[in-house]
Amino acid sequence: MGAATTTKRRRPRAVPWVLLGIWVAVLALAWPFAGKLGDVQKDRAVDYLPASADSTQVAKIQERLPGGETTELVLVYHRDGGLTAADRKTASAQVRSLDRQFELVATPTGVASKDGSTLMYPVASTAPGIDEEKRDAFVNDVRDVVKGEGGLDADVGGSGALATDASEVYQSLDGPLLYTTVAVVAVLLILIYRSPFLWLVPLVVAGVANFLSMGVAYGLNQAFGTSVSGQSSGIMTILVFGAGTDYALLIVARYREELRRIERPDEAMAAALRGCGPAVLASSGTVAAGLFCLLAADLNSSRGMGPLGAVGVLSALVAMLTLLPPLLVVLGRRVFWPIVPAFGSEPKKRRSLFASMGSSAGRRPLAVLGAGAVLLGALALGAFNLPGNLKQEDSFTSKPDSIAAMETLATAYPERGTQPINVIVPTADADRLLDRARSVPGVDSAERGRTAEKWTELSVVAKAPPQTSAETATIEALRDELDPRGAYVGGPSAEQLDLKDTNARDRLVVVPIVLAAVLLVLVALLRSLVAPLLLLLAVVAVWGASLGIGGLVFEPLFGFEGTDPGLGLLSFVFLVALGVDYGIFLMHRMREECLEGAETGAAALTALRTTGGVIASAGLVLAATFAVLTNMPMVQLVELGFVIAVGVLLDTFLVRTYLVTSASLALGDKVWWPGPLSRRPRTPAPPARDEPELTAVR
Incomplete structure (x- = not known):
């Protein structure tokens, strides 16, 4: 009887297998949707622009004009030392061929530079409409026709070519970004666990979480119209693997500890989840809450990134709490081979690095705290050295044809604009507003374009080159003159101006909301006000220092000519939300x-x-996963990945280990004010517990 009872007690429980079965069903349901995420990914200008900006309204109205959105190109023919007669004949023949093959708005007319080295042909077509694939196909077909020979350079530039080059870059990110992230996480897990098998388990679970997040993101797009861009889907993948692996490390470390105290793996896992589950839930909830605050942003790209980022974090949380534990339980202790945590065994005694760091902070906490604050403050001063706003031609780490064309145009035509400013005016007042546009200071020419319903498109060319202070002044003058009369001023340069202004607005709105949301979560978890404020102050200091380091290296070391206008806001949201995790x-x-x-x-x-x-x-x-972005071909992704990776490292090895610990030592029980722990009577401190360090490294 006793033997039978013992056998029954030791029989493996069914819960792990039930959970694994549920996950098989979930993946079967997600399968049809996850693969469709790429189909709804959009990287048009309107998908990144501010929702309420003039340039966004222009892009939306252009979609309703005859032929839909216009794809505007500039054909650039250049020869050092001057174009020859044969060069001009070649250019003319190629332009005539384009006019015959494609539905161009008008026959292109060449404009020669003053030094005779360059000839440009503005080209516009409505054939692609708003279809990105048709636009990219049209641009590539034009590039197949426009060819240089015998020392003649021929490039295709303009806003349409820039959009195609950017789209191709974003579409190419999915595979390399995923593979690189997986490889980086795999290498780090092998080094951390020093096991030939254990590293595979959290990596596979993270992959499942990524698949789930893709299906959920597609569902959000279909149900609520949530925008999906190359940038937001890439960040979602980074968050799934980065945050998910973080949660796995905490759970596995606690599980290993419990296996030494508890014989049955399922009971050890239950104890581990009871111990670290609340922290994992709170940390993921904080990150998700911070990301959801991006819904208050006016910038479409930022607002769309919030839900997708939160989906990534929550998918990672669900997978790590409901798929990782049953997998580990089913595999048993042998998954830790060759260092198996046997029941009743003691971990190998070793000198703890973090105990030494804590002791050094404990000897002079105020001095350590002051030195750390001075260091972070000094690093933050480097933010004043950040380069100005990123221009379109500086947004690629390499130089595609569109950028080469823009550089040639800027050199050959320094005295005039080379891309139009698109103005949408009420048709009833089109002629009068056309005259007003021509009279605005800085305008070189203005022509009437397409008309549909109550709107008419004007094509305005500024005297100044694109994205210069003089052209910006012209755009602002056009808006001052025409906006009160119901017109909208857009186009590539106006879009960049709106991006800058809206990012400044979003920082003022979103930053306080993020701080308030994170503070509320921390107050609820820690039952204190001082401790949450301490953590928030620490992560804000890390954010400033990280931007400062970026200012010290972006231009001098990386050669970047500008800073993405959204870098400040996005890096703030990620560093505050993710940094509080470790706190x-x-x-x-x-x-x-x-x-x-x-x-x-x-x-x-x-x-x-x-x-x-x-x-x-x-x-x-986490730092390594975000550092993967620094290998991408878009400057804004490199800058974001660098700042977040540096911030996470600062937070991990300086702020958490030294500054937060030193501040806690200096404040004592006051750190828990106004909670009951701050009012407890003074009692002699119990002896320090001799317990193993909770670490993922064995």
Whole structure:
């Protein structure tokens, strides 16, 4: 009877298998949708522009004009030392061929540069309409016709060519970004776990979470019209693998610890989830809440990134809490081979790096805190050295044909504009507003274009080159003159101006909302006001220092000519939300120690010693996943990846280990004000517990 009872008690429970079965069903349901995410990905200007800006209204109205949105190109023929008669004949023949093959708005007319080295032909077609694939096909067909020979350079530029080059870059990101991210995470997990098998489990679960996030993102697009761009889908992938691996590291580390105390793997996993589950839930909730705050942004690209980023984080959370545990339980202790945590065994004693760091901070906490604050403040000053706003021609790390064409135009035609300013006016007042547009200072020419319903398109050319201060003044003068009369001023240069202005507006609106949302989550978790404010102050300082480091290297080291206008806001949201993650791991453990009677200073050192290893491992993985973006061919992605990766490393190895610990030691129980822990009576501190360091590295 006893033997039968023992056998029954030790029989594997069905819960892990039930959860695995549920995941098989979930993946079967997500399969038809995940593969369709690329089909709804849009990288048109209107998908990135501010929702309320003039340039956005122009792009939307252009879609309703005859033929839809216009694809505008500039054919650029150039020869150093001057074009020959044969060059001009070649250019003319190619332009005539284009006129015969494609539905051009008008027969292109060549404009020669003053030095005779360059000839440009503005080309416009409505044939592609708003279809990105048709636009890209049209641009590539034009490039097949426009060819130089015998030293004659022939390039296709203009807003349509720029859009095609950018679209091709974003479409090419999906594969390399995913493969590179997986490879980086795999290498780090192998180094962290030092096991030939264990690293595969969290990596596979992260891959499943990524697949789930793609299906959910597609569903959001179909149900609510959530915009999906190359940038937002790429960031979603980074978050799934980065945040998901972080949660896996914490769960696996705690599970390993419990396996030494509890014989049955399923019971050990249950204990591990009880111990670290609240911190994982709170940290993911904080990140998701911060990302959802981007819905308050006016910029379409930022607003769309919020839900997709949150979907990535929550998909990673669900997978790590409901798929990773049953997989580990089913595989049993052998998955940790060759260092198997046997029941009743003790971890190998070793000197703890984080215990040493905590001791050094504990000897002179105020001095450490002051030195760290000075260092972060000094680094933040580098933000004043950030280059100006990023221009279209500086947005690629390499030089596609469209950029080469723009550079040639800027050199050959320094005295005039080379791309139109698109103005949409009420048809009833079109003639009068056309005359007013021609009279605006800085306007070189203005012509009437297409008409549909109540709108007419005007094509205005400025005297100044594109994206210069003089052209910006012309655009602003046009808006001052025409906007009060119901007109809209758009076009590529106006779009860049609107991006800059809207990002400035979004920072003022979104930043306070993010801080408030994160603060509320921290107050609810830590039952304190001082500790959450301390964590928020720390992550804001990290954000400033990271931008400062960017200012020191972007132009001098990387050669970037500008800074993406959205860098400040996006890096703030990610660094605040993700940085607070590690603060939650540390502070939650510190509060647990205090609730068990430890004095706050001793609790801070214990928390650092027991969570320092897993926080360091998680920080390295998260920084490495965002660093993958620095290998992408778009400057804005490189800048964002660099700032976030640097910020995560600063947060992991400086702020969490030294500054937050030092501040907690200096404040003592006041760090829990106004909660009950701040009013507890002074009692002798219990002896420090001799427990293993909670680390993913063994």
